[in-house]
Amino acid sequence: MMNFEVKADPELWEKIGVDVTRLSKMREVLTDLYKKAFLSQKNRPEGMRYFDEVISNIHTGRIREILQAKEEGRPVVGTFCVFVPEEIIVGLEGVCIGLCGGSQGTIPDAEKVLPKNICPLVKSAYGFRIGRVCPYFQVLDVLYGETTCDAKKKNYELYAEELPTYVMEIPQMKRKVDEELWLKEVKAFKEHMEGVAKRSLTEEALHEGIKIINRKRKALQRLNELRMTENPPISGKDVLLINQISFYDDPVRFAEKVEALCEELEERVKRGEGVSERGAVRVMIAGTPMALPNWKVPNIVENSGGIIVYEESCIGSRYFNNLIPEESKDLESMLLNLTRRYMKINCACFTPNEERIQDILSAYERSKAEGIIYYSLAFCHTYNIEAYKVKRACEERGIPFLFIETDYSPEDVGQLQTRIEAFLEQIRERRS
Amino acid sequence: MYLGIDLGSRTIKVCFLSEKGEISFEVVESGYDPLKQALGLIQKYPAKLIVATGYGRHLLKEHLSCEVITEIKAHAFGVRHFFPEARTIIDIGGQDSKVISLDKEGRVARFLMNEKCAAGTGRFLEIMAMSLGYKVSEFGEKALQGRGEIKISSMCTVFAESEVISLKNRGANPLEIARAVHQSVVDKILSMVHRVGVEEKVVFTGGVAKNVAIARLLQEALGLEILIPPHPEITGALGCALYKREQT
Ligand code: SF4
Ligand code: SF4
Numbered sequence: 001m002m003n004f005e006v007k008a009d010p011e012l013w014e015k016i017g018v019d020v021t022r023l024s025k026m027r028e029v030l031t032d033l034y035k036k037a038f039l040s041q042k043n044r045p046e047g048m049r050y051f052d053e054v055i056s057n058i059h060t061g062r063i064r065e066i067l068q069a070k071e072e073g074r075p076v077v078g079t080f081c082v083f084v085p086e087e088i089i090v091g092l093e094g095v096c097i098g099l100c101g102g103s104q105g106t107i108p109d110a111e112k113v114l115p116k117n118i119c120p121l122v123k124s125a126y127g128f129r130i131g132r133v134c135p136y137f138q139v140l141d142v143l144y145g146e147t148t149c150d151a152k153k154k155n156y157e158l159y160a161e162e163l164p165t166y167v168m169e170i171p172q173m174k175r176k177v178d179e180e181l182w183l184k185e186v187k188a189f190k191e192h193m194e195g196v197a198k199r200s201l202t203e204e205a206l207h208e209g210i211k212i213i214n215r216k217r218k219a220l221q222r223l224n225e226l227r228m229t230e231n232p233p234i235s236g237k238d239v240l241l242i243n244q245i246s247f248y249d250d251p252v253r254f255a256e257k258v259e260a261l262c263e264e265l266e267e268r269v270k271r272g273e274g275v276s277e278r279g280a281v282r283v284m285i286a287g288t289p290m291a292l293p294n295w296k297v298p299n300i301v302e303n304s305g306g307i308i309v310y311e312e313s314c315i316g317s318r319y320f321n322n323l324i325p326e327e328s329k330d331l332e333s334m335l336l337n338l339t340r341r342y343m344k345i346n347c348a349c350f351t352p353n354e355e356r357i358q359d360i361l362s363a364y365e366r367s368k369a370e371g372i373i374y375y376s377l378a379f380c381h382t383y384n385i386e387a388y389k390v391k392r393a394c395e396e397r398g399i400p401f402l403f404i405e406t407d408y409s410p411e412d413v414g415q416l417q418t419r420i421e422a423f424l425e426q427i428r429e430r431r432s
Numbered sequence: 433m434y435l436g437i438d439l440g441s442r443t444i445k446v447c448f449l450s451e452k453g454e455i456s457f458e459v460v461e462s463g464y465d466p467l468k469q470a471l472g473l474i475q476k477y478p479a480k481l482i483v484a485t486g487y488g489r490h491l492l493k494e495h496l497s498c499e500v501i502t503e504i505k506a507h508a509f510g511v512r513h514f515f516p517e518a519r520t521i522i523d524i525g526g527q528d529s530k531v532i533s534l535d536k537e538g539r540v541a542r543f544l545m546n547e548k549c550a551a552g553t554g555r556f557l558e559i560m561a562m563s564l565g566y567k568v569s570e571f572g573e574k575a576l577q578g579r580g581e582i583k584i585s586s587m588c589t590v591f592a593e594s595e596v597i598s599l600k601n602r603g604a605n606p607l608e609i610a611r612a613v614h615q616s617v618v619d620k621i622l623s624m625v626h627r628v629g630v631e632e633k634v635v636f637t638g639g640v641a642k643n644v645a646i647a648r649l650l651q652e653a654l655g656l657e658i659l660i661p662p663h664p665e666i667t668g669a670l671g672c673a674l675y676k677r678e679q680t
Contacts, residue, residue: 414487415528419545422504426540429505 004039004052006031009060016063016138023133026105027059030293037295041235041302043275045268047261048238054245062248063135069095070139075196078136078143080125080152082314083170083342087324088190090251091209092197097136098247099143101125102294104408106133113158119380120407121291122151129162136248137163142196144189146170148349149382166192172350174343183339190335203331210324210334216251219258220320226265228309228367231274233265236283236308237298243315244292276307281424284367286312286360286390287375288383294408297375297416304421310367312360313375318345348382356386357393364399370427371400373420378407400427434680435481436672438506439470439488442526442555443639446473447669449677457666467491483672487527501675503668504532504543509678510671511635512538514661519631522621522650522658523667524640526554531624533631544624550589552620554640559589560613563596564606571610572643578611592616611645618649625654635659637667 006027013020034055038048054062066076075094079086082098089096106127107120113130114123128134145156145167159165168185171178194200220243226232227239242261246254268274283306290298290313301308311317324341328334346356364372374390376383387403394401402423406412438445444466447457463469466488474482482498485506493500503523507530511518521532528545529552535541550556561571582604586592592613599609617640634656640646641664651658661667 415545417490418487418502418504419543422502422540422543425502425505426543429539 004031004035004056006034006058007056007060009063012060012063013135016067016135017132018135018138019132022131023059023135026103026133029105030055030058033293033295037237037299038241041237041275043273044238045234045261045264047257047264048234050257050261051238051242051245054249055241059135063139065250066095066097066136066139070141073198075141075193076139077193077196078140080143081146081148081170082319082345083146083148083347084144084168085186085189085338085342086251087206087209087213087338088186088193088201089209090212091201091205091207092193092199093205094193094197096251097140099125099128099134099136100244100247100291101128102291102408103128104410106131107408109133114155117379118151119149119288119377121289121377121380122155124291124408126155126158129159142166144168147172148347149380151379170349171343173352174350174355179339179343182343183336186335186339186342201331203329203334206331206334207326207329210338211326212251212255214323214326216246216255216258217320217323219255219262220246222262223258223265224310224317224320226262226269229269230368231269231272231278232276232307232309233268233274234261235275235302236285236311237295237302240290240295240298240308240311240315243311243319244290246319247292247315276302277305279428280305280307281371281427282307282309282367282369283424284308284310284312284360284364284369284372285316285375286363286372287387288377288380289314289316290375291315296406296408296410296413297373297404297420300413300417300420301373301424304417304424306420306424309369310363312356312363314345314347317359317363318347348386353386357390360390361393361397370431371402371423373423374401374403376403376405378405400430433477433481434673434676435474435477435483436506436669436674436676437470437474437482437484437486437492438503438666438668438672439466439484439486439492440526440668441487443665444470444473444486444488445666445669446470447666447673449670449673455670455673457663457669459665462488467495471495481676483676485668485672499676501672504530504540506668506671506675507532507637508534508538508540508671509674510667510669511637511661513670513674515633515635515659518633518635518659520625520628520634522625522634522636523638524552524554524617524621524636524646525638525665526558529553529621529624529638529640531621531628533628542628544628546620546624551592552617552624554638556589556592557613557617557640557643557646559593560596560610563593564600564610564613566606566610572614572645574607575610575614575645576648578605578607578609580608580611580615581605582608582612584609584612584616586616614643614645614649618646618653621650622653630654630656632656633659635661637661637664639665641665 101124109127109131
């Protein structure tokens with residue numbers, strides 16, 4: 001497996017208008033990073049091979065598949081938030097790509113335009129677009145934005161100058177009127193999406209979309225149950241990787257592969273075979289999403305004798321928790337069910353957001369974690385401020401809590417290493 | 433014999449602890465090649481007696497496969513040796529500062545470290561002493577001669593330095609500037625102390641604990657007695673040796 005590489009296809013890149021020189025460099029960096037972070041792990045499940053393949057094809061094979069879909073008349077849709085209803089996109093046979101912004105490399109591009117003191121996720125993603133380093137951006141038919149945080153919201157105005165962009169209004173509160181607003185927005189989105197797809201969303205099609213995405217979320221839930229077992233059969237990093245991949249892989253194939261992996265993991269659990277050393281400290285992560293290839297903190301945690309057993313994040317539980325009931329088959333009730341399912345995503349952009357604290361506390365219990373690392377990207381005000389309430393709730397219950405605010409740059413790795421190691425030491429000391 | 437080594441970014445501290453509990457130590461500059469420096473100090477001892485901490489601990493571990501612990505844990509051990517009743521540790525070293533809260537059993541309950549920059553560290557004081565033309569060893573005493581008439585508003589080392597220069601150019605009393613510089617470090621530390629929560633006894637460690645002004649200003653601001661161990665800069669290294677003794 002050490003001959004792994006993230007593949008290149010300069011011809012294809014040229015054709016879709018990617019900056020070939022830069023992407024060539026970037027894929028070398030990604031190859032190295034991936035080998036170090038993932039392929040060096042001991043005792044990895046066989047089923048991870050597929051996901052290694054996906055990463056290897058991230059800039060080539062998958063792009064060819066998407067171009068093929070485009071030729072068949074299927075729309076290619078980019079999103080930045082787990083609020084954009086994937087069921088509708090998939091129901092209309094669209095290809096849904098959750099765009100990522102987890103790399104330091106494109107931040108200087110973005111900073112030519114955007115202020116320095118905003119969240120690195122926003123900067124990185126925008127840098128990928130204007131630096132033309134991301135093949136996915138190059139093949140999009142439309143970008144769906146949303147009104148969640150200010151940084152993203154205002155950034156969509158700039159995206160709109162680059163490519164067709166449509167912004168959904170996400171409510172900021174959870175009252176009845178907000179649910180009504182969201183239902184209207186979901187309907188408007190459906191209409192817009194129908195225009196893009198040049199077809200209308202039939203009841204069967206939406207039902208099919210719901211089933212496909214439910215299956216994908218269910219597979220991720222099953223994986224999550226397995227990673228929470230006493231002697232986890234898979235590393236937290238691998239689970240994060242799978243969640244990251246769920247944002248751009250074909251949903252049906254992806255679900256099948258995750259299910260197959262789960263079968264292997266169930267066998268492992270039966271045999272009592274785990275990935276980490278006995279006594280590894282069980283850590284739960286809560287906070288802002290870690291987009292590909294942002295593996296900085298999980299790397300430190302799992303190289304220092306910890307294992308991540310839960311991730312309360314949008315590339316984690318906030319994405320796969322809650323399904324849409326499959327019983328109703330008429331359009332109105334399916335859209336209402338969909339609306340309600342999405343209203344249960346407890347993003348820090350909402351106020352008040354007590355449900356999120358409850359979610360975190362119950363996930364902590366369920367996962368038998370021994371401490372919580374609250375992860376906030378720098379300048380993400382909503383998650384950053386909410387950290388205080390989560391911290392207080394943890395302290396009241398004697399839950400070890402570590403707050404980390406960081407970005408994608410390597411300069412604080414040494415310091416984070418010390419803080420995370422000390423946190424794990426602190427937990428071990430409490431055991432005895 | 434147990435041996436603790438603290439590979440800091442500016443200095444390396446080695447502490448020897450005999451079976452009888454006698455402590456001796458050595459402090460050297462980290463220099464260009466800290467690993468070589470460190471190995472030079474300890475190579476005659478078997479790795480199984482050594483515990484390393486500090487910024488370079490993993491580097492040493494790769495070479496010696498010795499045990500490592502974090503500075504946080506090392507300080508908890510080192511402080512408890514002199515002050516078993518300690519509940520709060522304030523450590524200000526060359527490149528970082530931290531505040532550690534211990535529970536009744538002396539275990540680490542919470543801790544905070546400074547952000548990535550040098551504000552609130554020994555390095556900041558060094559740079560400021562230099563730009564005022566004072567020796568580091570006398571900087572604290574000079575500061576105590578100021579009456580606290582000036583305030584430096586910038587926390588950032590680079591901006592604070594230009595603030596100091598412009599104060600100098602305007603003819604401000606250098607003793608007052610020195611005082612203001614110390615106050616700014618103390619303010620930075622206090623904000624960490626308040627976040628962690630302070631309980632007696634409070635112990636001050638790290639090289640900066642030898643600076644009389646910082647200790648005095650902290651004591652005044654907190655209204656609590658601040659305890660300082662003998663040779664506060666070797667607390668981490670000593671903690672490592674003590675930890676090893678407890679393990680064996
Ligand atoms: S954190 Fe909030 S804004 Fe970001 S993807 Fe999740 S729901 Fe959307
Ligand atoms: S991490 Fe925070 S600031 Fe960044 S995009 Fe998400 S919600 Fe916005």
